[in-house]
Amino acid sequence: MVPEYRALLPGVLLAELDPDVRPARRTVRDWVVDVLAFLFSIIMVLVLMAASDEQGVTEGTLAIDALLGLACSVLLWGRRRWPVAVCLVIAIAGVYSVTSVGAAIIAFFTVAVHRRFPVAAATGVFGVAGGLVFPVLRPDWASSLFWVDVVWALVVTALILGWGMVVRARRQLVLSLRERAVRAESEQQLRVAQAQQMERARIAREMHDVLAHRISLLSLHAGALEFRPDAPPEEVAEAAGVIRHSAHQALQDLREVIGVLREGGDDDAPDRPQPTLADLPSLIEESRQAGMRVRLDREVPDLAAVPVGVGRNAYRIVQEGLTNARKHAGGSTVDVIVAGAAGSGLSVEVRNPWPVGRATSPAIPGAGTGLVGLTERAALAGGRLEHGRTASGDFRLWAWLPWPS
Structure with a gap:
């Protein structure tokens, strides 16, 4: 991106394309989205805790699972600054914790939106690999058919990755159009200044x-x-x-x-012959x-x-x-x-x-x-x-x- 135009664009939009650009602070929209994401993760923790209790999971396992789920929910507040790191940590926690699924979905979606496809795809592969280890550590939640768990992990990862890429492409388009508008306005001002000179x-x-x-x-x-x-x-x-x-x-x-x-003269005044x-x-x-x-x-x-x-x-x-x-x-x-x-x-x-x-x-x-x-x-x-x-x-x-x- 041309440096002289970068300064004229909002930091939030620039952060969508350039990982090195960080918005100075969250906007109102960012706060609303982050609060909703946190609440969604907490609700998933509560729902999956209730489901684990019905399946007869021991209290010790349920307590560890719930603590990991809550910790992953708190980590979501840092996903805008460190999206890949937060996603990897949550994926590691997801190897054992069922209640971290909500946080894992949001974290991986953030990576898909804010990072390029190779980075997002590699993060998704890491998450799928962790999902393959999950049935070994938590046989109480494992399906009777191993390949069913693999297919579900691949399908959900692909859906989240595709959704994130669509959102990222749309934001890139908006940013590109806004950059063109800023450039056109700047060039018009330059042409006016040159004409005046x-x-x-x-x-x-x-x-x-x-x-x-x-x-x-x-x-x-x-x-x-x-x-x-x-x-x-x-x-x-x-x-x-x-x-x-x-x-x-x-x-x-x-x-x-x-x-x-x-300055401020009458532009409509007729010129002297x-x-x-x-x-x-x-x-x-x-x-x-x-x-x-x-x-x-x-x-x-x-x-x-x-x-x-x-x-x-x-x-x-x-x-x-x-x-x-x-x-x-x-x-x-x-x-x-x-x-x-x-x-x-x-x-x-x-x-x-x-x-x-x-x-x-x-x-x-x-x-x-x-x-x-x-x-x-x-x-x-x-x-x-x-x-x-x-x-x-x-x-x-x-x-x-x-x-x-």
Whole structure:
């Protein structure tokens, strides 16, 4: 049995299959069964004592027989912990004692239920062998035909063994079904946790892509105001308006992400529309308004014809490329190339000259995980992504995404 599921199952059921597992204490059902078994054994002692008295058994023999029967009845209280040992002791006592028959039946039935068939069968053979010795020690109870006693011993042992095996098989089935239910519930919880983790990772990627773009625009405009304090009022007002708009959008995006991550959020709330490749011209224009020099080479006639999932990934790659260009190559011209067709795939390229000399403005901090996230995004979409310095000295970010026909 798988260890992680054993701890979730009741000890009483585990004890049915594994001899090394002991329930910590008897349940109410166990107490009821044990009391009834003890009373049954005591009643058998009284009945067989009365029968022995009618057959003229001597008082000394009857007293020894009764004491052995009572002792075997008391031993039944330990049958759950030591079923085989208790059964063997009672079988030894049964070689002489008639009144121990009730205790012997219960003890052997317990072995048949709680132990595997080879162990139960060997215990039954031991009991039958003791039954063969009984007519020699107690001829007052022996049948006139020896083989009749042998047949009865075999039949009763086989019936008890078969009954015990049926009960054991049923309990094994119940335990197996319960274990499957526990495993299925645990696996379902694991799948839910994995789905939540994947969703949180997806949200984290979106947050990085969106907020990095917004905040880099804020930094760019704020830097322009800092280095040009004597700019005309119209330009200052325009830059301040862009800063206000970008800050508002960044706060809105951040509020939505936090709302999704917060436990107990409204799962039925509609998601904010995600950008597609048709929104790429707006992204380029937004970057141009921030002072970037961006050239767009669009070789796809209809950007809206690109599938939504492919277009969203392409949009995020271009967005991250522009953000990186603002961070590390401010003032340079950035080329954005979008090409491809249905069936052959969609390629996206963002290229800018490698920065030379000392930066003219403070560097925009970054976590350094943007390209890692883009690589993972492209791989999950079934594509590939490359980035690095080219032979001509440019920094090139290139990705290919599958575009089904």
